[in-house]
Amino acid sequence: MRMKPEIMSPAGHWPQLKAAIEAGADSVYFGLTHFSARAKVGFTLEELPEALSTLHKRGVKGYVTFNTLVFDRELEAAAKTIEAIATAGADAIIVQDLGICSLAKQIAPDLEIHGSTQMSITNADGVRLAQRLGATRVNLARELSLDEIAKIRQETDCELEIFVHGALCVAYSGQCFSSEAWGGRSANRGQCAQACRLPYELIVDNHAEPLADARYPLSPGDLYTLEWIPKLLPLGISSLKIEGRYKDAEYVALTTAAYRKAVDGVFDVTGQERIQLEQVYSRGLGPFFLSGVNHQKVVEGRGPRHRGVLMGRVLETLPESIRIEPNANHSLAPLKPGDGVVFDAADWRSPQEKEEGGRIYTVRSLKPNVLELGFANNALDWRRIRKGDLLWRSSDTEVDKLAKRFTEATQPVYRRPVDVVVKAVVGQPFEMQWSRGANTALVAAGTPLEAAARQGLTLDSLRDQLSRLGATAYTLGTLEATIEGNPFVPVSLLNQLRRQAVDLLDQMTGAPRSKPTSPWSKPANEPNPTTAGEPQLHVLVRSARQLDAAIAAAPDSITLDYLDLYGLWPSLEKLKASGIAPRVASPRVLKPGEDKIADFLSKLSCALLVRSAGLLDRLKQRPNLTGDFSLNAANAITAQMLLEMGLERLTPTHDLNASQIEALARQTDPGRIEVVAYQHLPVFHTEHCVFCRFLSKGTSYLDCGRPCEDHEISLQDEQGRRHPVVADVGCRNTVFGAQAQHAAAHIEAWLRAGIRHFRLEFVHENEEQVRQICAAFQAVLTGRKKPSDLQRLLSHCAPEGLTEGSLFVPKAEPVFRIL
Numbered sequence: 124m125r126m127k128p129e130i131m132s133p134a135g136h137w138p139q140l141k142a143a144i145e146a147g148a149d150s151v152y153f154g155l156t157h158f159s160a161r162a163k164v165g166f167t168l169e170e171l172p173e174a175l176s177t178l179h180k181r182g183v184k185g186y187v188t189f190n191t192l193v194f195d196r197e198l199e200a201a202a203k204t205i206e207a208i209a210t211a212g213a214d215a216i217i218v219q220d221l222g223i224c225s226l227a228k229q230i231a232p233d234l235e236i237h238g239s240t241q242m243s244i245t246n247a248d249g250v251r252l253a254q255r256l257g258a259t260r261v262n263l264a265r266e267l268s269l270d271e272i273a274k275i276r277q278e279t280d281c282e283l284e285i286f287v288h289g290a291l292c293v294a295y296s297g298q299c300f301s302s303e304a305w306g307g308r309s310a311n312r313g314q315c316a317q318a319c320r321l322p323y324e325l326i327v328d329n330h331a332e333p334l335a336d337a338r339y340p341l342s343p344g345d346l347y348t349l350e351w352i353p354k355l356l357p358l359g360i361s362s363l364k365i366e367g368r369y370k371d372a373e374y375v376a377l378t379t380a381a382y383r384k385a386v387d388g389v390f391d392v393t394g395q396e397r398i399q400l401e402q403v404y405s406r407g408l409g410p411f412f413l414s415g416v417n418h419q420k421v422v423e424g425r426g427p428r429h430r431g432v433l434m435g436r437v438l439e440t441l442p443e444s445i446r447i448e449p450n451a452n453h454s455l456a457p458l459k460p461g462d463g464v465v466f467d468a469a470d471w472r473s474p475q476e477k478e479e480g481g482r483i484y485t486v487r488s489l490k491p492n493v494l495e496l497g498f499a500n501n502a503l504d505w506r507r508i509r510k511g512d513l514l515w516r517s518s519d520t521e522v523d524k525l526a527k528r529f530t531e532a533t534q535p536v537y538r539r540p541v542d543v544v545v546k547a548v549v550g551q552p553f554e555m556q557w558s559r560g561a562n563t564a565l566v567a568a569g570t571p572l573e574a575a576a577r578q579g580l581t582l583d584s585l586r587d588q589l590s591r592l593g594a595t596a597y598t599l600g601t602l603e604a605t606i607e608g609n610p611f612v613p614v615s616l617l618n619q620l621r622r623q624a625v626d627l628l629d630q631m632t633g634a635p636r637s638k639p640t641s642p643w644s645k646p647a648n649e650p651n652p653t654t655a656g657e658p659q660l661h662v663l664v665r666s667a668r669q670l671d672a673a674i675a676a677a678p679d680s681i682t683l684d685y686l687d688l689y690g691l692w693p694s695l696e697k698l699k700a701s702g703i704a705p706r707v708a709s710p711r712v713l714k715p716g717e718d719k720i721a722d723f724l725s726k727l728s729c730a731l732l733v734r735s736a737g738l739l740d741r742l743k744q745r746p747n748l749t750g751d752f753s754l755n756a757a758n759a760i761t762a763q764m765l766l767e768m769g770l771e772r773l774t775p776t777h778d779l780n781a782s783q784i785e786a787l788a789r790q791t792d793p794g795r796i797e798v799v800a801y802q803h804l805p806v807f808h809t810e811h812c813v814f815c816r817f818l819s820k821g822t823s824y825l826d827c828g829r830p831c832e833d834h835e836i837s838l839q840d841e842q843g844r845r846h847p848v849v850a851d852v853g854c855r856n857t858v859f860g861a862q863a864q865h866a867a868a869h870i871e872a873w874l875r876a877g878i879r880h881f882r883l884e885f886v887h888e889n890e891e892q893v894r895q896i897c898a899a900f901q902a903v904l905t906g907r908k909k910p911s912d913l914q915r916l917l918s919h920c921a922p923e924g925l926t927e928g929s930l931f932v933p934k935a936e937p938v939f940r941i942l
């Protein structure tokens with residue numbers, strides 16, 4: 124029989140942790156106040172042992188998130204934190220940084236490692252790489268479909284975990300640099316600035332394209348999969364995870380309880396459960412990528428905030444009330460006095476304006492399809508509400524009451540099942556074995572059983588007595604009994620042994636689970652520099668027109684990063700004929716079914732720029748590989764591991780500023796570090812195709828008409844900056860920063876550090892811009908111009924302006940105070 128997957132719930136802090144326990148979570152994940160992808164919440168190290176023992180006492184596992192990239196200066200603090208997590212008895216640590224996997228293995232070999240969704244794992248190659256680094260479980264990317272998950276399950280033997288509910292990122296987790304680019308913060312460091320939830324205008328071939336009510340073209344809905352649980356159960360997924368460490372206890376309680384019931388098969392999902400989950404938090408629910416690619420569905424784009432439940436549409440506004448046409452949700456959970464509502468006018472009001480909303484005072488049914496809603500005096504500005512506006516219920520007192528059952532519990536609400544095996548044989552002592560997870564309590568009577576004069580022990584009478592678990596944290600699960608010789612077992616004995624078994628189980632589940640640790644000390648810095656030599660210029664182009672200009676500039680290598688891999692042949696031939704070293708860039712994401720792309724790349728005779736860790740694992744025997752920024756090397760341990768996997772060179776993650784890049788180069792091998800000296804930062808890398816969603820009615824490449832091949836698009840933000848959008852071979856889109864990011868202020872320091880490989884990356888630049896930018900960098904790298912001249916030289920080629928962007932070095936780096 125296949126095991127049920129565990130339900131894993133989020134906890135920002137104590138109220139959520141307690142709600143998850145009462146609502147039936149099998150495990151709870153939470154972060155500390157540092158090294159966690161949700162920097163604004165979490166437990167302190169002092170609170171950690173109590174948090175874990177609170178969970179363990181109720182038979183719930185505790186996983187600690189350690190899912191940020193870690194900088195070199197933080198490695199000692201990271202090592203101490205890992206030690207503390209293991210000592211406190213965590214059941215696993217959830218990790219993004221490859222170097223932290225290795226560190227955790229050295230410090231606490233018995234502490235399980237789970238690969239975070241921040242590792243951007245999308246295929247079996249990625250899972251195997253994580254396993255090799257010590258992970259026993261991997262959380263797959265949220266962009267995978269049910270069939271793709273099933274394929275990965277068949278191809279690997281690692282425990283797999285998927286998200287089943289909660290917020291989606293528009294970008295692949297671990298691949299979003301928008302906060303880094305625009306806010307000097309980093310999503311890979313737990314400081315997402317939510318740039319995907321901002322309004323943007325669509326610019327197509329330099330003209331604004333009206334988006335009607337879709338003012339938020341990068342803001343996805345929230346994942347919801349209750350109806351998909353019966354299809355997920357047979358797959359053999361180990362854990363179903365609920366997103367939401369920033370959400371409140373009510374959200375944790377109701378989502379956990381709903382998925383608990385669905386996994387236990389307690390209900391056939393009805394509209395009621397959906398409405399409750401929609402009510403507690405939602406920006407529009409759906410299975411999204413789990414049900415396969417449909418670019419029309421992921422982003423509805425009307426709004427970026429919690430909306431609740433869509434209840435109808437405004438028919439008319441009267442002096443003191445509003446008439447609406449209710450929808451089907453009203454028959455499932457009717458509107459009533461006390462409900463909070465909001466009027467959504469996304470199709471005619473600007474995104475910056477406040478929405479009208481308030482609490483309903485009266486509800487009158489006029490006709491089957493007309494409701495009249497009354498509000499308190501002056502609660503609404505009636506002039507700002509129009510016929511046709513959507514009406515959402517944003518809060519519901521009934522749903523609040525449902526959540527209170529879990530959030531304000533004084534007795535155990537969800538009682539975890541115990542499995543009992545009984546031996547009742549005349550002439551032998553009565554014995555019971557009570558099991559909960561890995562814990563088993565054995566209890567027995569001191570004297571042999573006698574035969575009953577009349578009716579002896581039966582399975583039914585046994586079940587009746589053992590089910591009396593009252594206010595304990597348990598409920599009777601399976602019961603197996605060997606009953607021979609019509610034994611007489613006094614009820615008092617059954618009760619006494621039942622209480623003993625419960626006490627023993629309590630002691631076992633609440634016992635500390637510390638893992639042994641070995642202290643870690645930072646290895647001595649033993650860089651092994653390759654011969655320095657002259658600086659080399661590498662140019663990355665995204666079109667045949669850019670290629671011609673790049674060839675004319677004669678850099679040391681040119682990388683082709685094309686939408687159509689197969690269509691790059693003529694360019695590759697031309698490049699080879701020019702005598703300039705060719706290189707081809709891989710996609711950042713490869714899913715099951717995209718093996719042809721990996722095969723194509725592996726057969727190319729030229730160098731490769733590898734952007735996916737799974738692909739690196741597959742190609743690692745091959746020469747001429749450079750690992751790109753998307754491998755997220757943020758410290759010397761990770762960089763060294765990646766270089767040792769067969770890379771010739773490595774580009775550090777864009778989470779490092781210029782001086783951190785310099786330090787990383789000094790600590791590894793500066794001759795094998797390739798820096799990006801000019802680029803538009805790739806801010807979002809997303810499965811959601813903006814071209815398909817807004818320039819076609821199609822759902823995928825099969826019926827979209829391929830607008831990506833005929834149009835250049837960008838997204839214009841509220842400051843008027845136009846961020847280019849480019850599609851890749853797998854139809855994934857990259858949104859690039861509008862401003863050109865350059866390293867003029869840092870080139871001298873990088874050269875002094877021994878860095879010799881400098882890359883320029885182009886997005887929408889025309890031939891003249893490519894020519895001028897290449898010439899400017901060549902002049903600087905050959906000493907004909909000073910780096911201080913670069914800014915002036917580049918300013919002519921950057922209509923959206925220049926920026927230091929992610930390379931900016933703040934005056935004072937934040938200091939971690941840990942232990």
Ligand code: SF4
Nearest residue numbers: 292294299315318319
């Ligand atoms: S896509 Fe980026 S900006 Fe949006 S929520 Fe995710 S990490 Fe934050």
Ligand code: SF4
Nearest residue numbers: 812814827831850854
């Ligand atoms: S073919 Fe182009 S427009 Fe169509 S889904 Fe793919 S990337 Fe998007």
